[in-house]
Each structure stands twice: as C-alpha cells, then as structure tokens.
Amino acid sequence: MKRISMMMMALTVAFSAQAADLTGRDIMQKVKNRADGDTRYATVEMTLIQKSGHKRVRKLESWAMDIGEDTKKIMFFTYPGDVKGTGFLTWDYDNVNKVDDKWLYLPAMKKTRRISGKSSKTDYFMGSDFTYDDMSTRSVDEETHSLLREEVMSGQKCWVIQSVPKDKGEIYSKRITWIRQDCLMVIKADYYDKLNKLHRQLTISNIDKVQGFWTMHLMQMENVQTGHKTIIRMNNQKFDIKVSPNLFTVSKLEKGL
Structure with missing residues (x-):
C-alpha cells in the first residue's frame, strides 16, 4: 500500500509539472483544437436587449465545415420578416497572415457586401453586441496569450488567460478569458477598451455533451458601458452531418435557403 501511495504521489507531481509547463498559447491552441466534428449545424435564437429592457428576437440557421485547419460558415436569418433571407458567409483561415473572407447578403437591396478586415474588427453584427470577427473563428496567433493563474469559477477549475491583439x-486592448480545464471551453471573457476599461463581457453556460462533443447552448454578450445585451441560444445542434462544400459559396449566400 505504501508503494502504491508513493507511485500515485509521483504521478500527481508529474501531472502537475506537465500542467505547469503549459503556456497561454498552448492552452488557447488546445481550445481551438477541441473536437467538435468536421461539420456542424444549429438553429439559433438571438435576443437583443436594450438597457430599457425592450427586446427584439431574431432566428437563424447555421452550418459550418472544417477544411484542414480552416473553417467555413454560413448562416441565414429566418425571422422576423424584415431580416429574413439575410445571409452571412465566412471563410476563416488559420494562417495569421491571410485575411479572413466575410460576406453579408442583404435581400432587400439584393446586394452582397464584402466585410473588410478593418470593419470586421470594429463593426457589430446585425445590431448585436458581437463584432463580425466574434462571429468567426480566430487564429490563435492573432493575439499574444499569457497564462495569468488558475481559478475556480462556477465550481469548475479554470485557466485564466490574458490575450492581447497584435493588430x-x-x-479591444486585451481580453481576459476563463477556460474550463475539464472540457477546454470558454465560460467567461472580459473585453477591455483602449482606455483599459471593461467594455464587453461574455458569459457561456448550459454546457454538456451532444453526440459525444462538449457543446455550449447559451451565451450572453453584454456591453457594460451601454447596458445593451445580446443573448444567443443554440438549439438542435448536430455534428458530422452531411454537408456539400458548395453550400459555403457567395452564389449560395445570394440564393438563400
């Protein structure tokens, strides 16, 4: 029994040493590499809440496909009528030197707008509190990551990472992110403005497994400076579904569902 106890202690020390060797970048890369299927589908309910409490609800359908280290996504608004048919297409490249491609289709104008790299970083998506960049997958090396500490949040052991954008x-000037160690999922992120004041706060909850993949079902982004909030509920999530690569094209974006 004494020998077994000593072996277990040695394994614990070894594991702790291995965990201590992780850098902020290592952890963020693990988050990006977390298994979530080669293709994904969901119906989305987006609720925009003004400081006064007034709410607007929008509904979407969303598809995504991984192609190597890159990701393509397309989503279409299905409700209400004034935004129905609006589509958003992204091609997210893992290569930090390659600018992601983003297109927004506006059916009322029958026009496709290409979102520039600068606009994607500063403009908000369809009146929400998420920027166009927030709606896509970022390259890990777009930011410099530092492991600040470990911390327990909502009963879960987390890594706390500071990320400073290189651009x-x-x-934002920096982002502080809480990442659950058991499932490699973000549960909170604080975004700071250029004056280093808290600007927006993201919280993610209702995390469980769907088809064997860790999945989040609810996220909220609040602009703490204006009091405006956006709540996103992910429903009917499916993984590794059959999807044609032709879905993720500008012609399909303009054709709609």
Missing part, C-alpha cells in the same frame, strides 16, 4: 486596429 492595433482591434476594438
């Missing part, structure tokens, strides 16, 4: 054109 000074970003809307």
Whole structure:
C-alpha cells in the first residue's frame, strides 16, 4: 500500500509539472483544437436587449465545415420578416497572415457586401453586441496569450488567460478569458477598451455533451458601458452531418435557403 501511495504521489507531481509547463498559447491552441466534428449545424435564437429592457428576437440557421485547419460558415436569418433571407458567409483561415473572407447578403437591396478586415474588427453584427470577427473563428496567433493563474469559477477549475491583439486596429486592448480545464471551453471573457476599461463581457453556460462533443447552448454578450445585451441560444445542434462544400459559396449566400 505504501508503494502504491508513493507511485500515485509521483504521478500527481508529474501531472502537475506537465500542467505547469503549459503556456497561454498552448492552452488557447488546445481550445481551438477541441473536437467538435468536421461539420456542424444549429438553429439559433438571438435576443437583443436594450438597457430599457425592450427586446427584439431574431432566428437563424447555421452550418459550418472544417477544411484542414480552416473553417467555413454560413448562416441565414429566418425571422422576423424584415431580416429574413439575410445571409452571412465566412471563410476563416488559420494562417495569421491571410485575411479572413466575410460576406453579408442583404435581400432587400439584393446586394452582397464584402466585410473588410478593418470593419470586421470594429463593426457589430446585425445590431448585436458581437463584432463580425466574434462571429468567426480566430487564429490563435492573432493575439499574444499569457497564462495569468488558475481559478475556480462556477465550481469548475479554470485557466485564466490574458490575450492581447497584435493588430492595433482591434476594438479591444486585451481580453481576459476563463477556460474550463475539464472540457477546454470558454465560460467567461472580459473585453477591455483602449482606455483599459471593461467594455464587453461574455458569459457561456448550459454546457454538456451532444453526440459525444462538449457543446455550449447559451451565451450572453453584454456591453457594460451601454447596458445593451445580446443573448444567443443554440438549439438542435448536430455534428458530422452531411454537408456539400458548395453550400459555403457567395452564389449560395445570394440564393438563400
């Protein structure tokens, strides 16, 4: 029994040493590499809440496909009528030197708008509190990551990471992120403005497994400076579904569902 106890202690020390060797970048890369299927589908309910409490609800359908280290996504608004048919297409590249491609289709104008790299970082998506960049997958090396500490949040052991964007054109000066160690999922992120004041706060909850993949079902982004909030509920999530690569094209974006 004494020998077994000593072996277990040695394993614990070894594991702790291995965990201590992780850098902020290592952890963020693990988050990006977390298994979530090669393709994904969900119906989305987006609720925009003004400081006064007035609410607007929007509904979407969303598809995503990983192609190597890159990701393509397309989503279409299905409700209400004034935004129905609006589509958003992104091609997210893992190569930090390659600018992501983003297009927004506006059916009322029958026009496709290409979102520039600068606009994607500072403009908000369809009146929400998420920027266009927030709606896509970022390359790990777009930011410099530092492991600040470990901390327990909502009963879960987390890594706390500070990420500073390398591009000074970003809307935030730094982001502090809490990442659950058991499932490698973000549960909170604080975004600071150029004056180093808290600007927006993201919280993610209702995390469980769907088809064997860790999945979040609810996220809220609040602009703490204006009091405006956006709540996103992910429903009917499916993984590794059959999807044609032709879905993620500008012609499909303009054709709609």
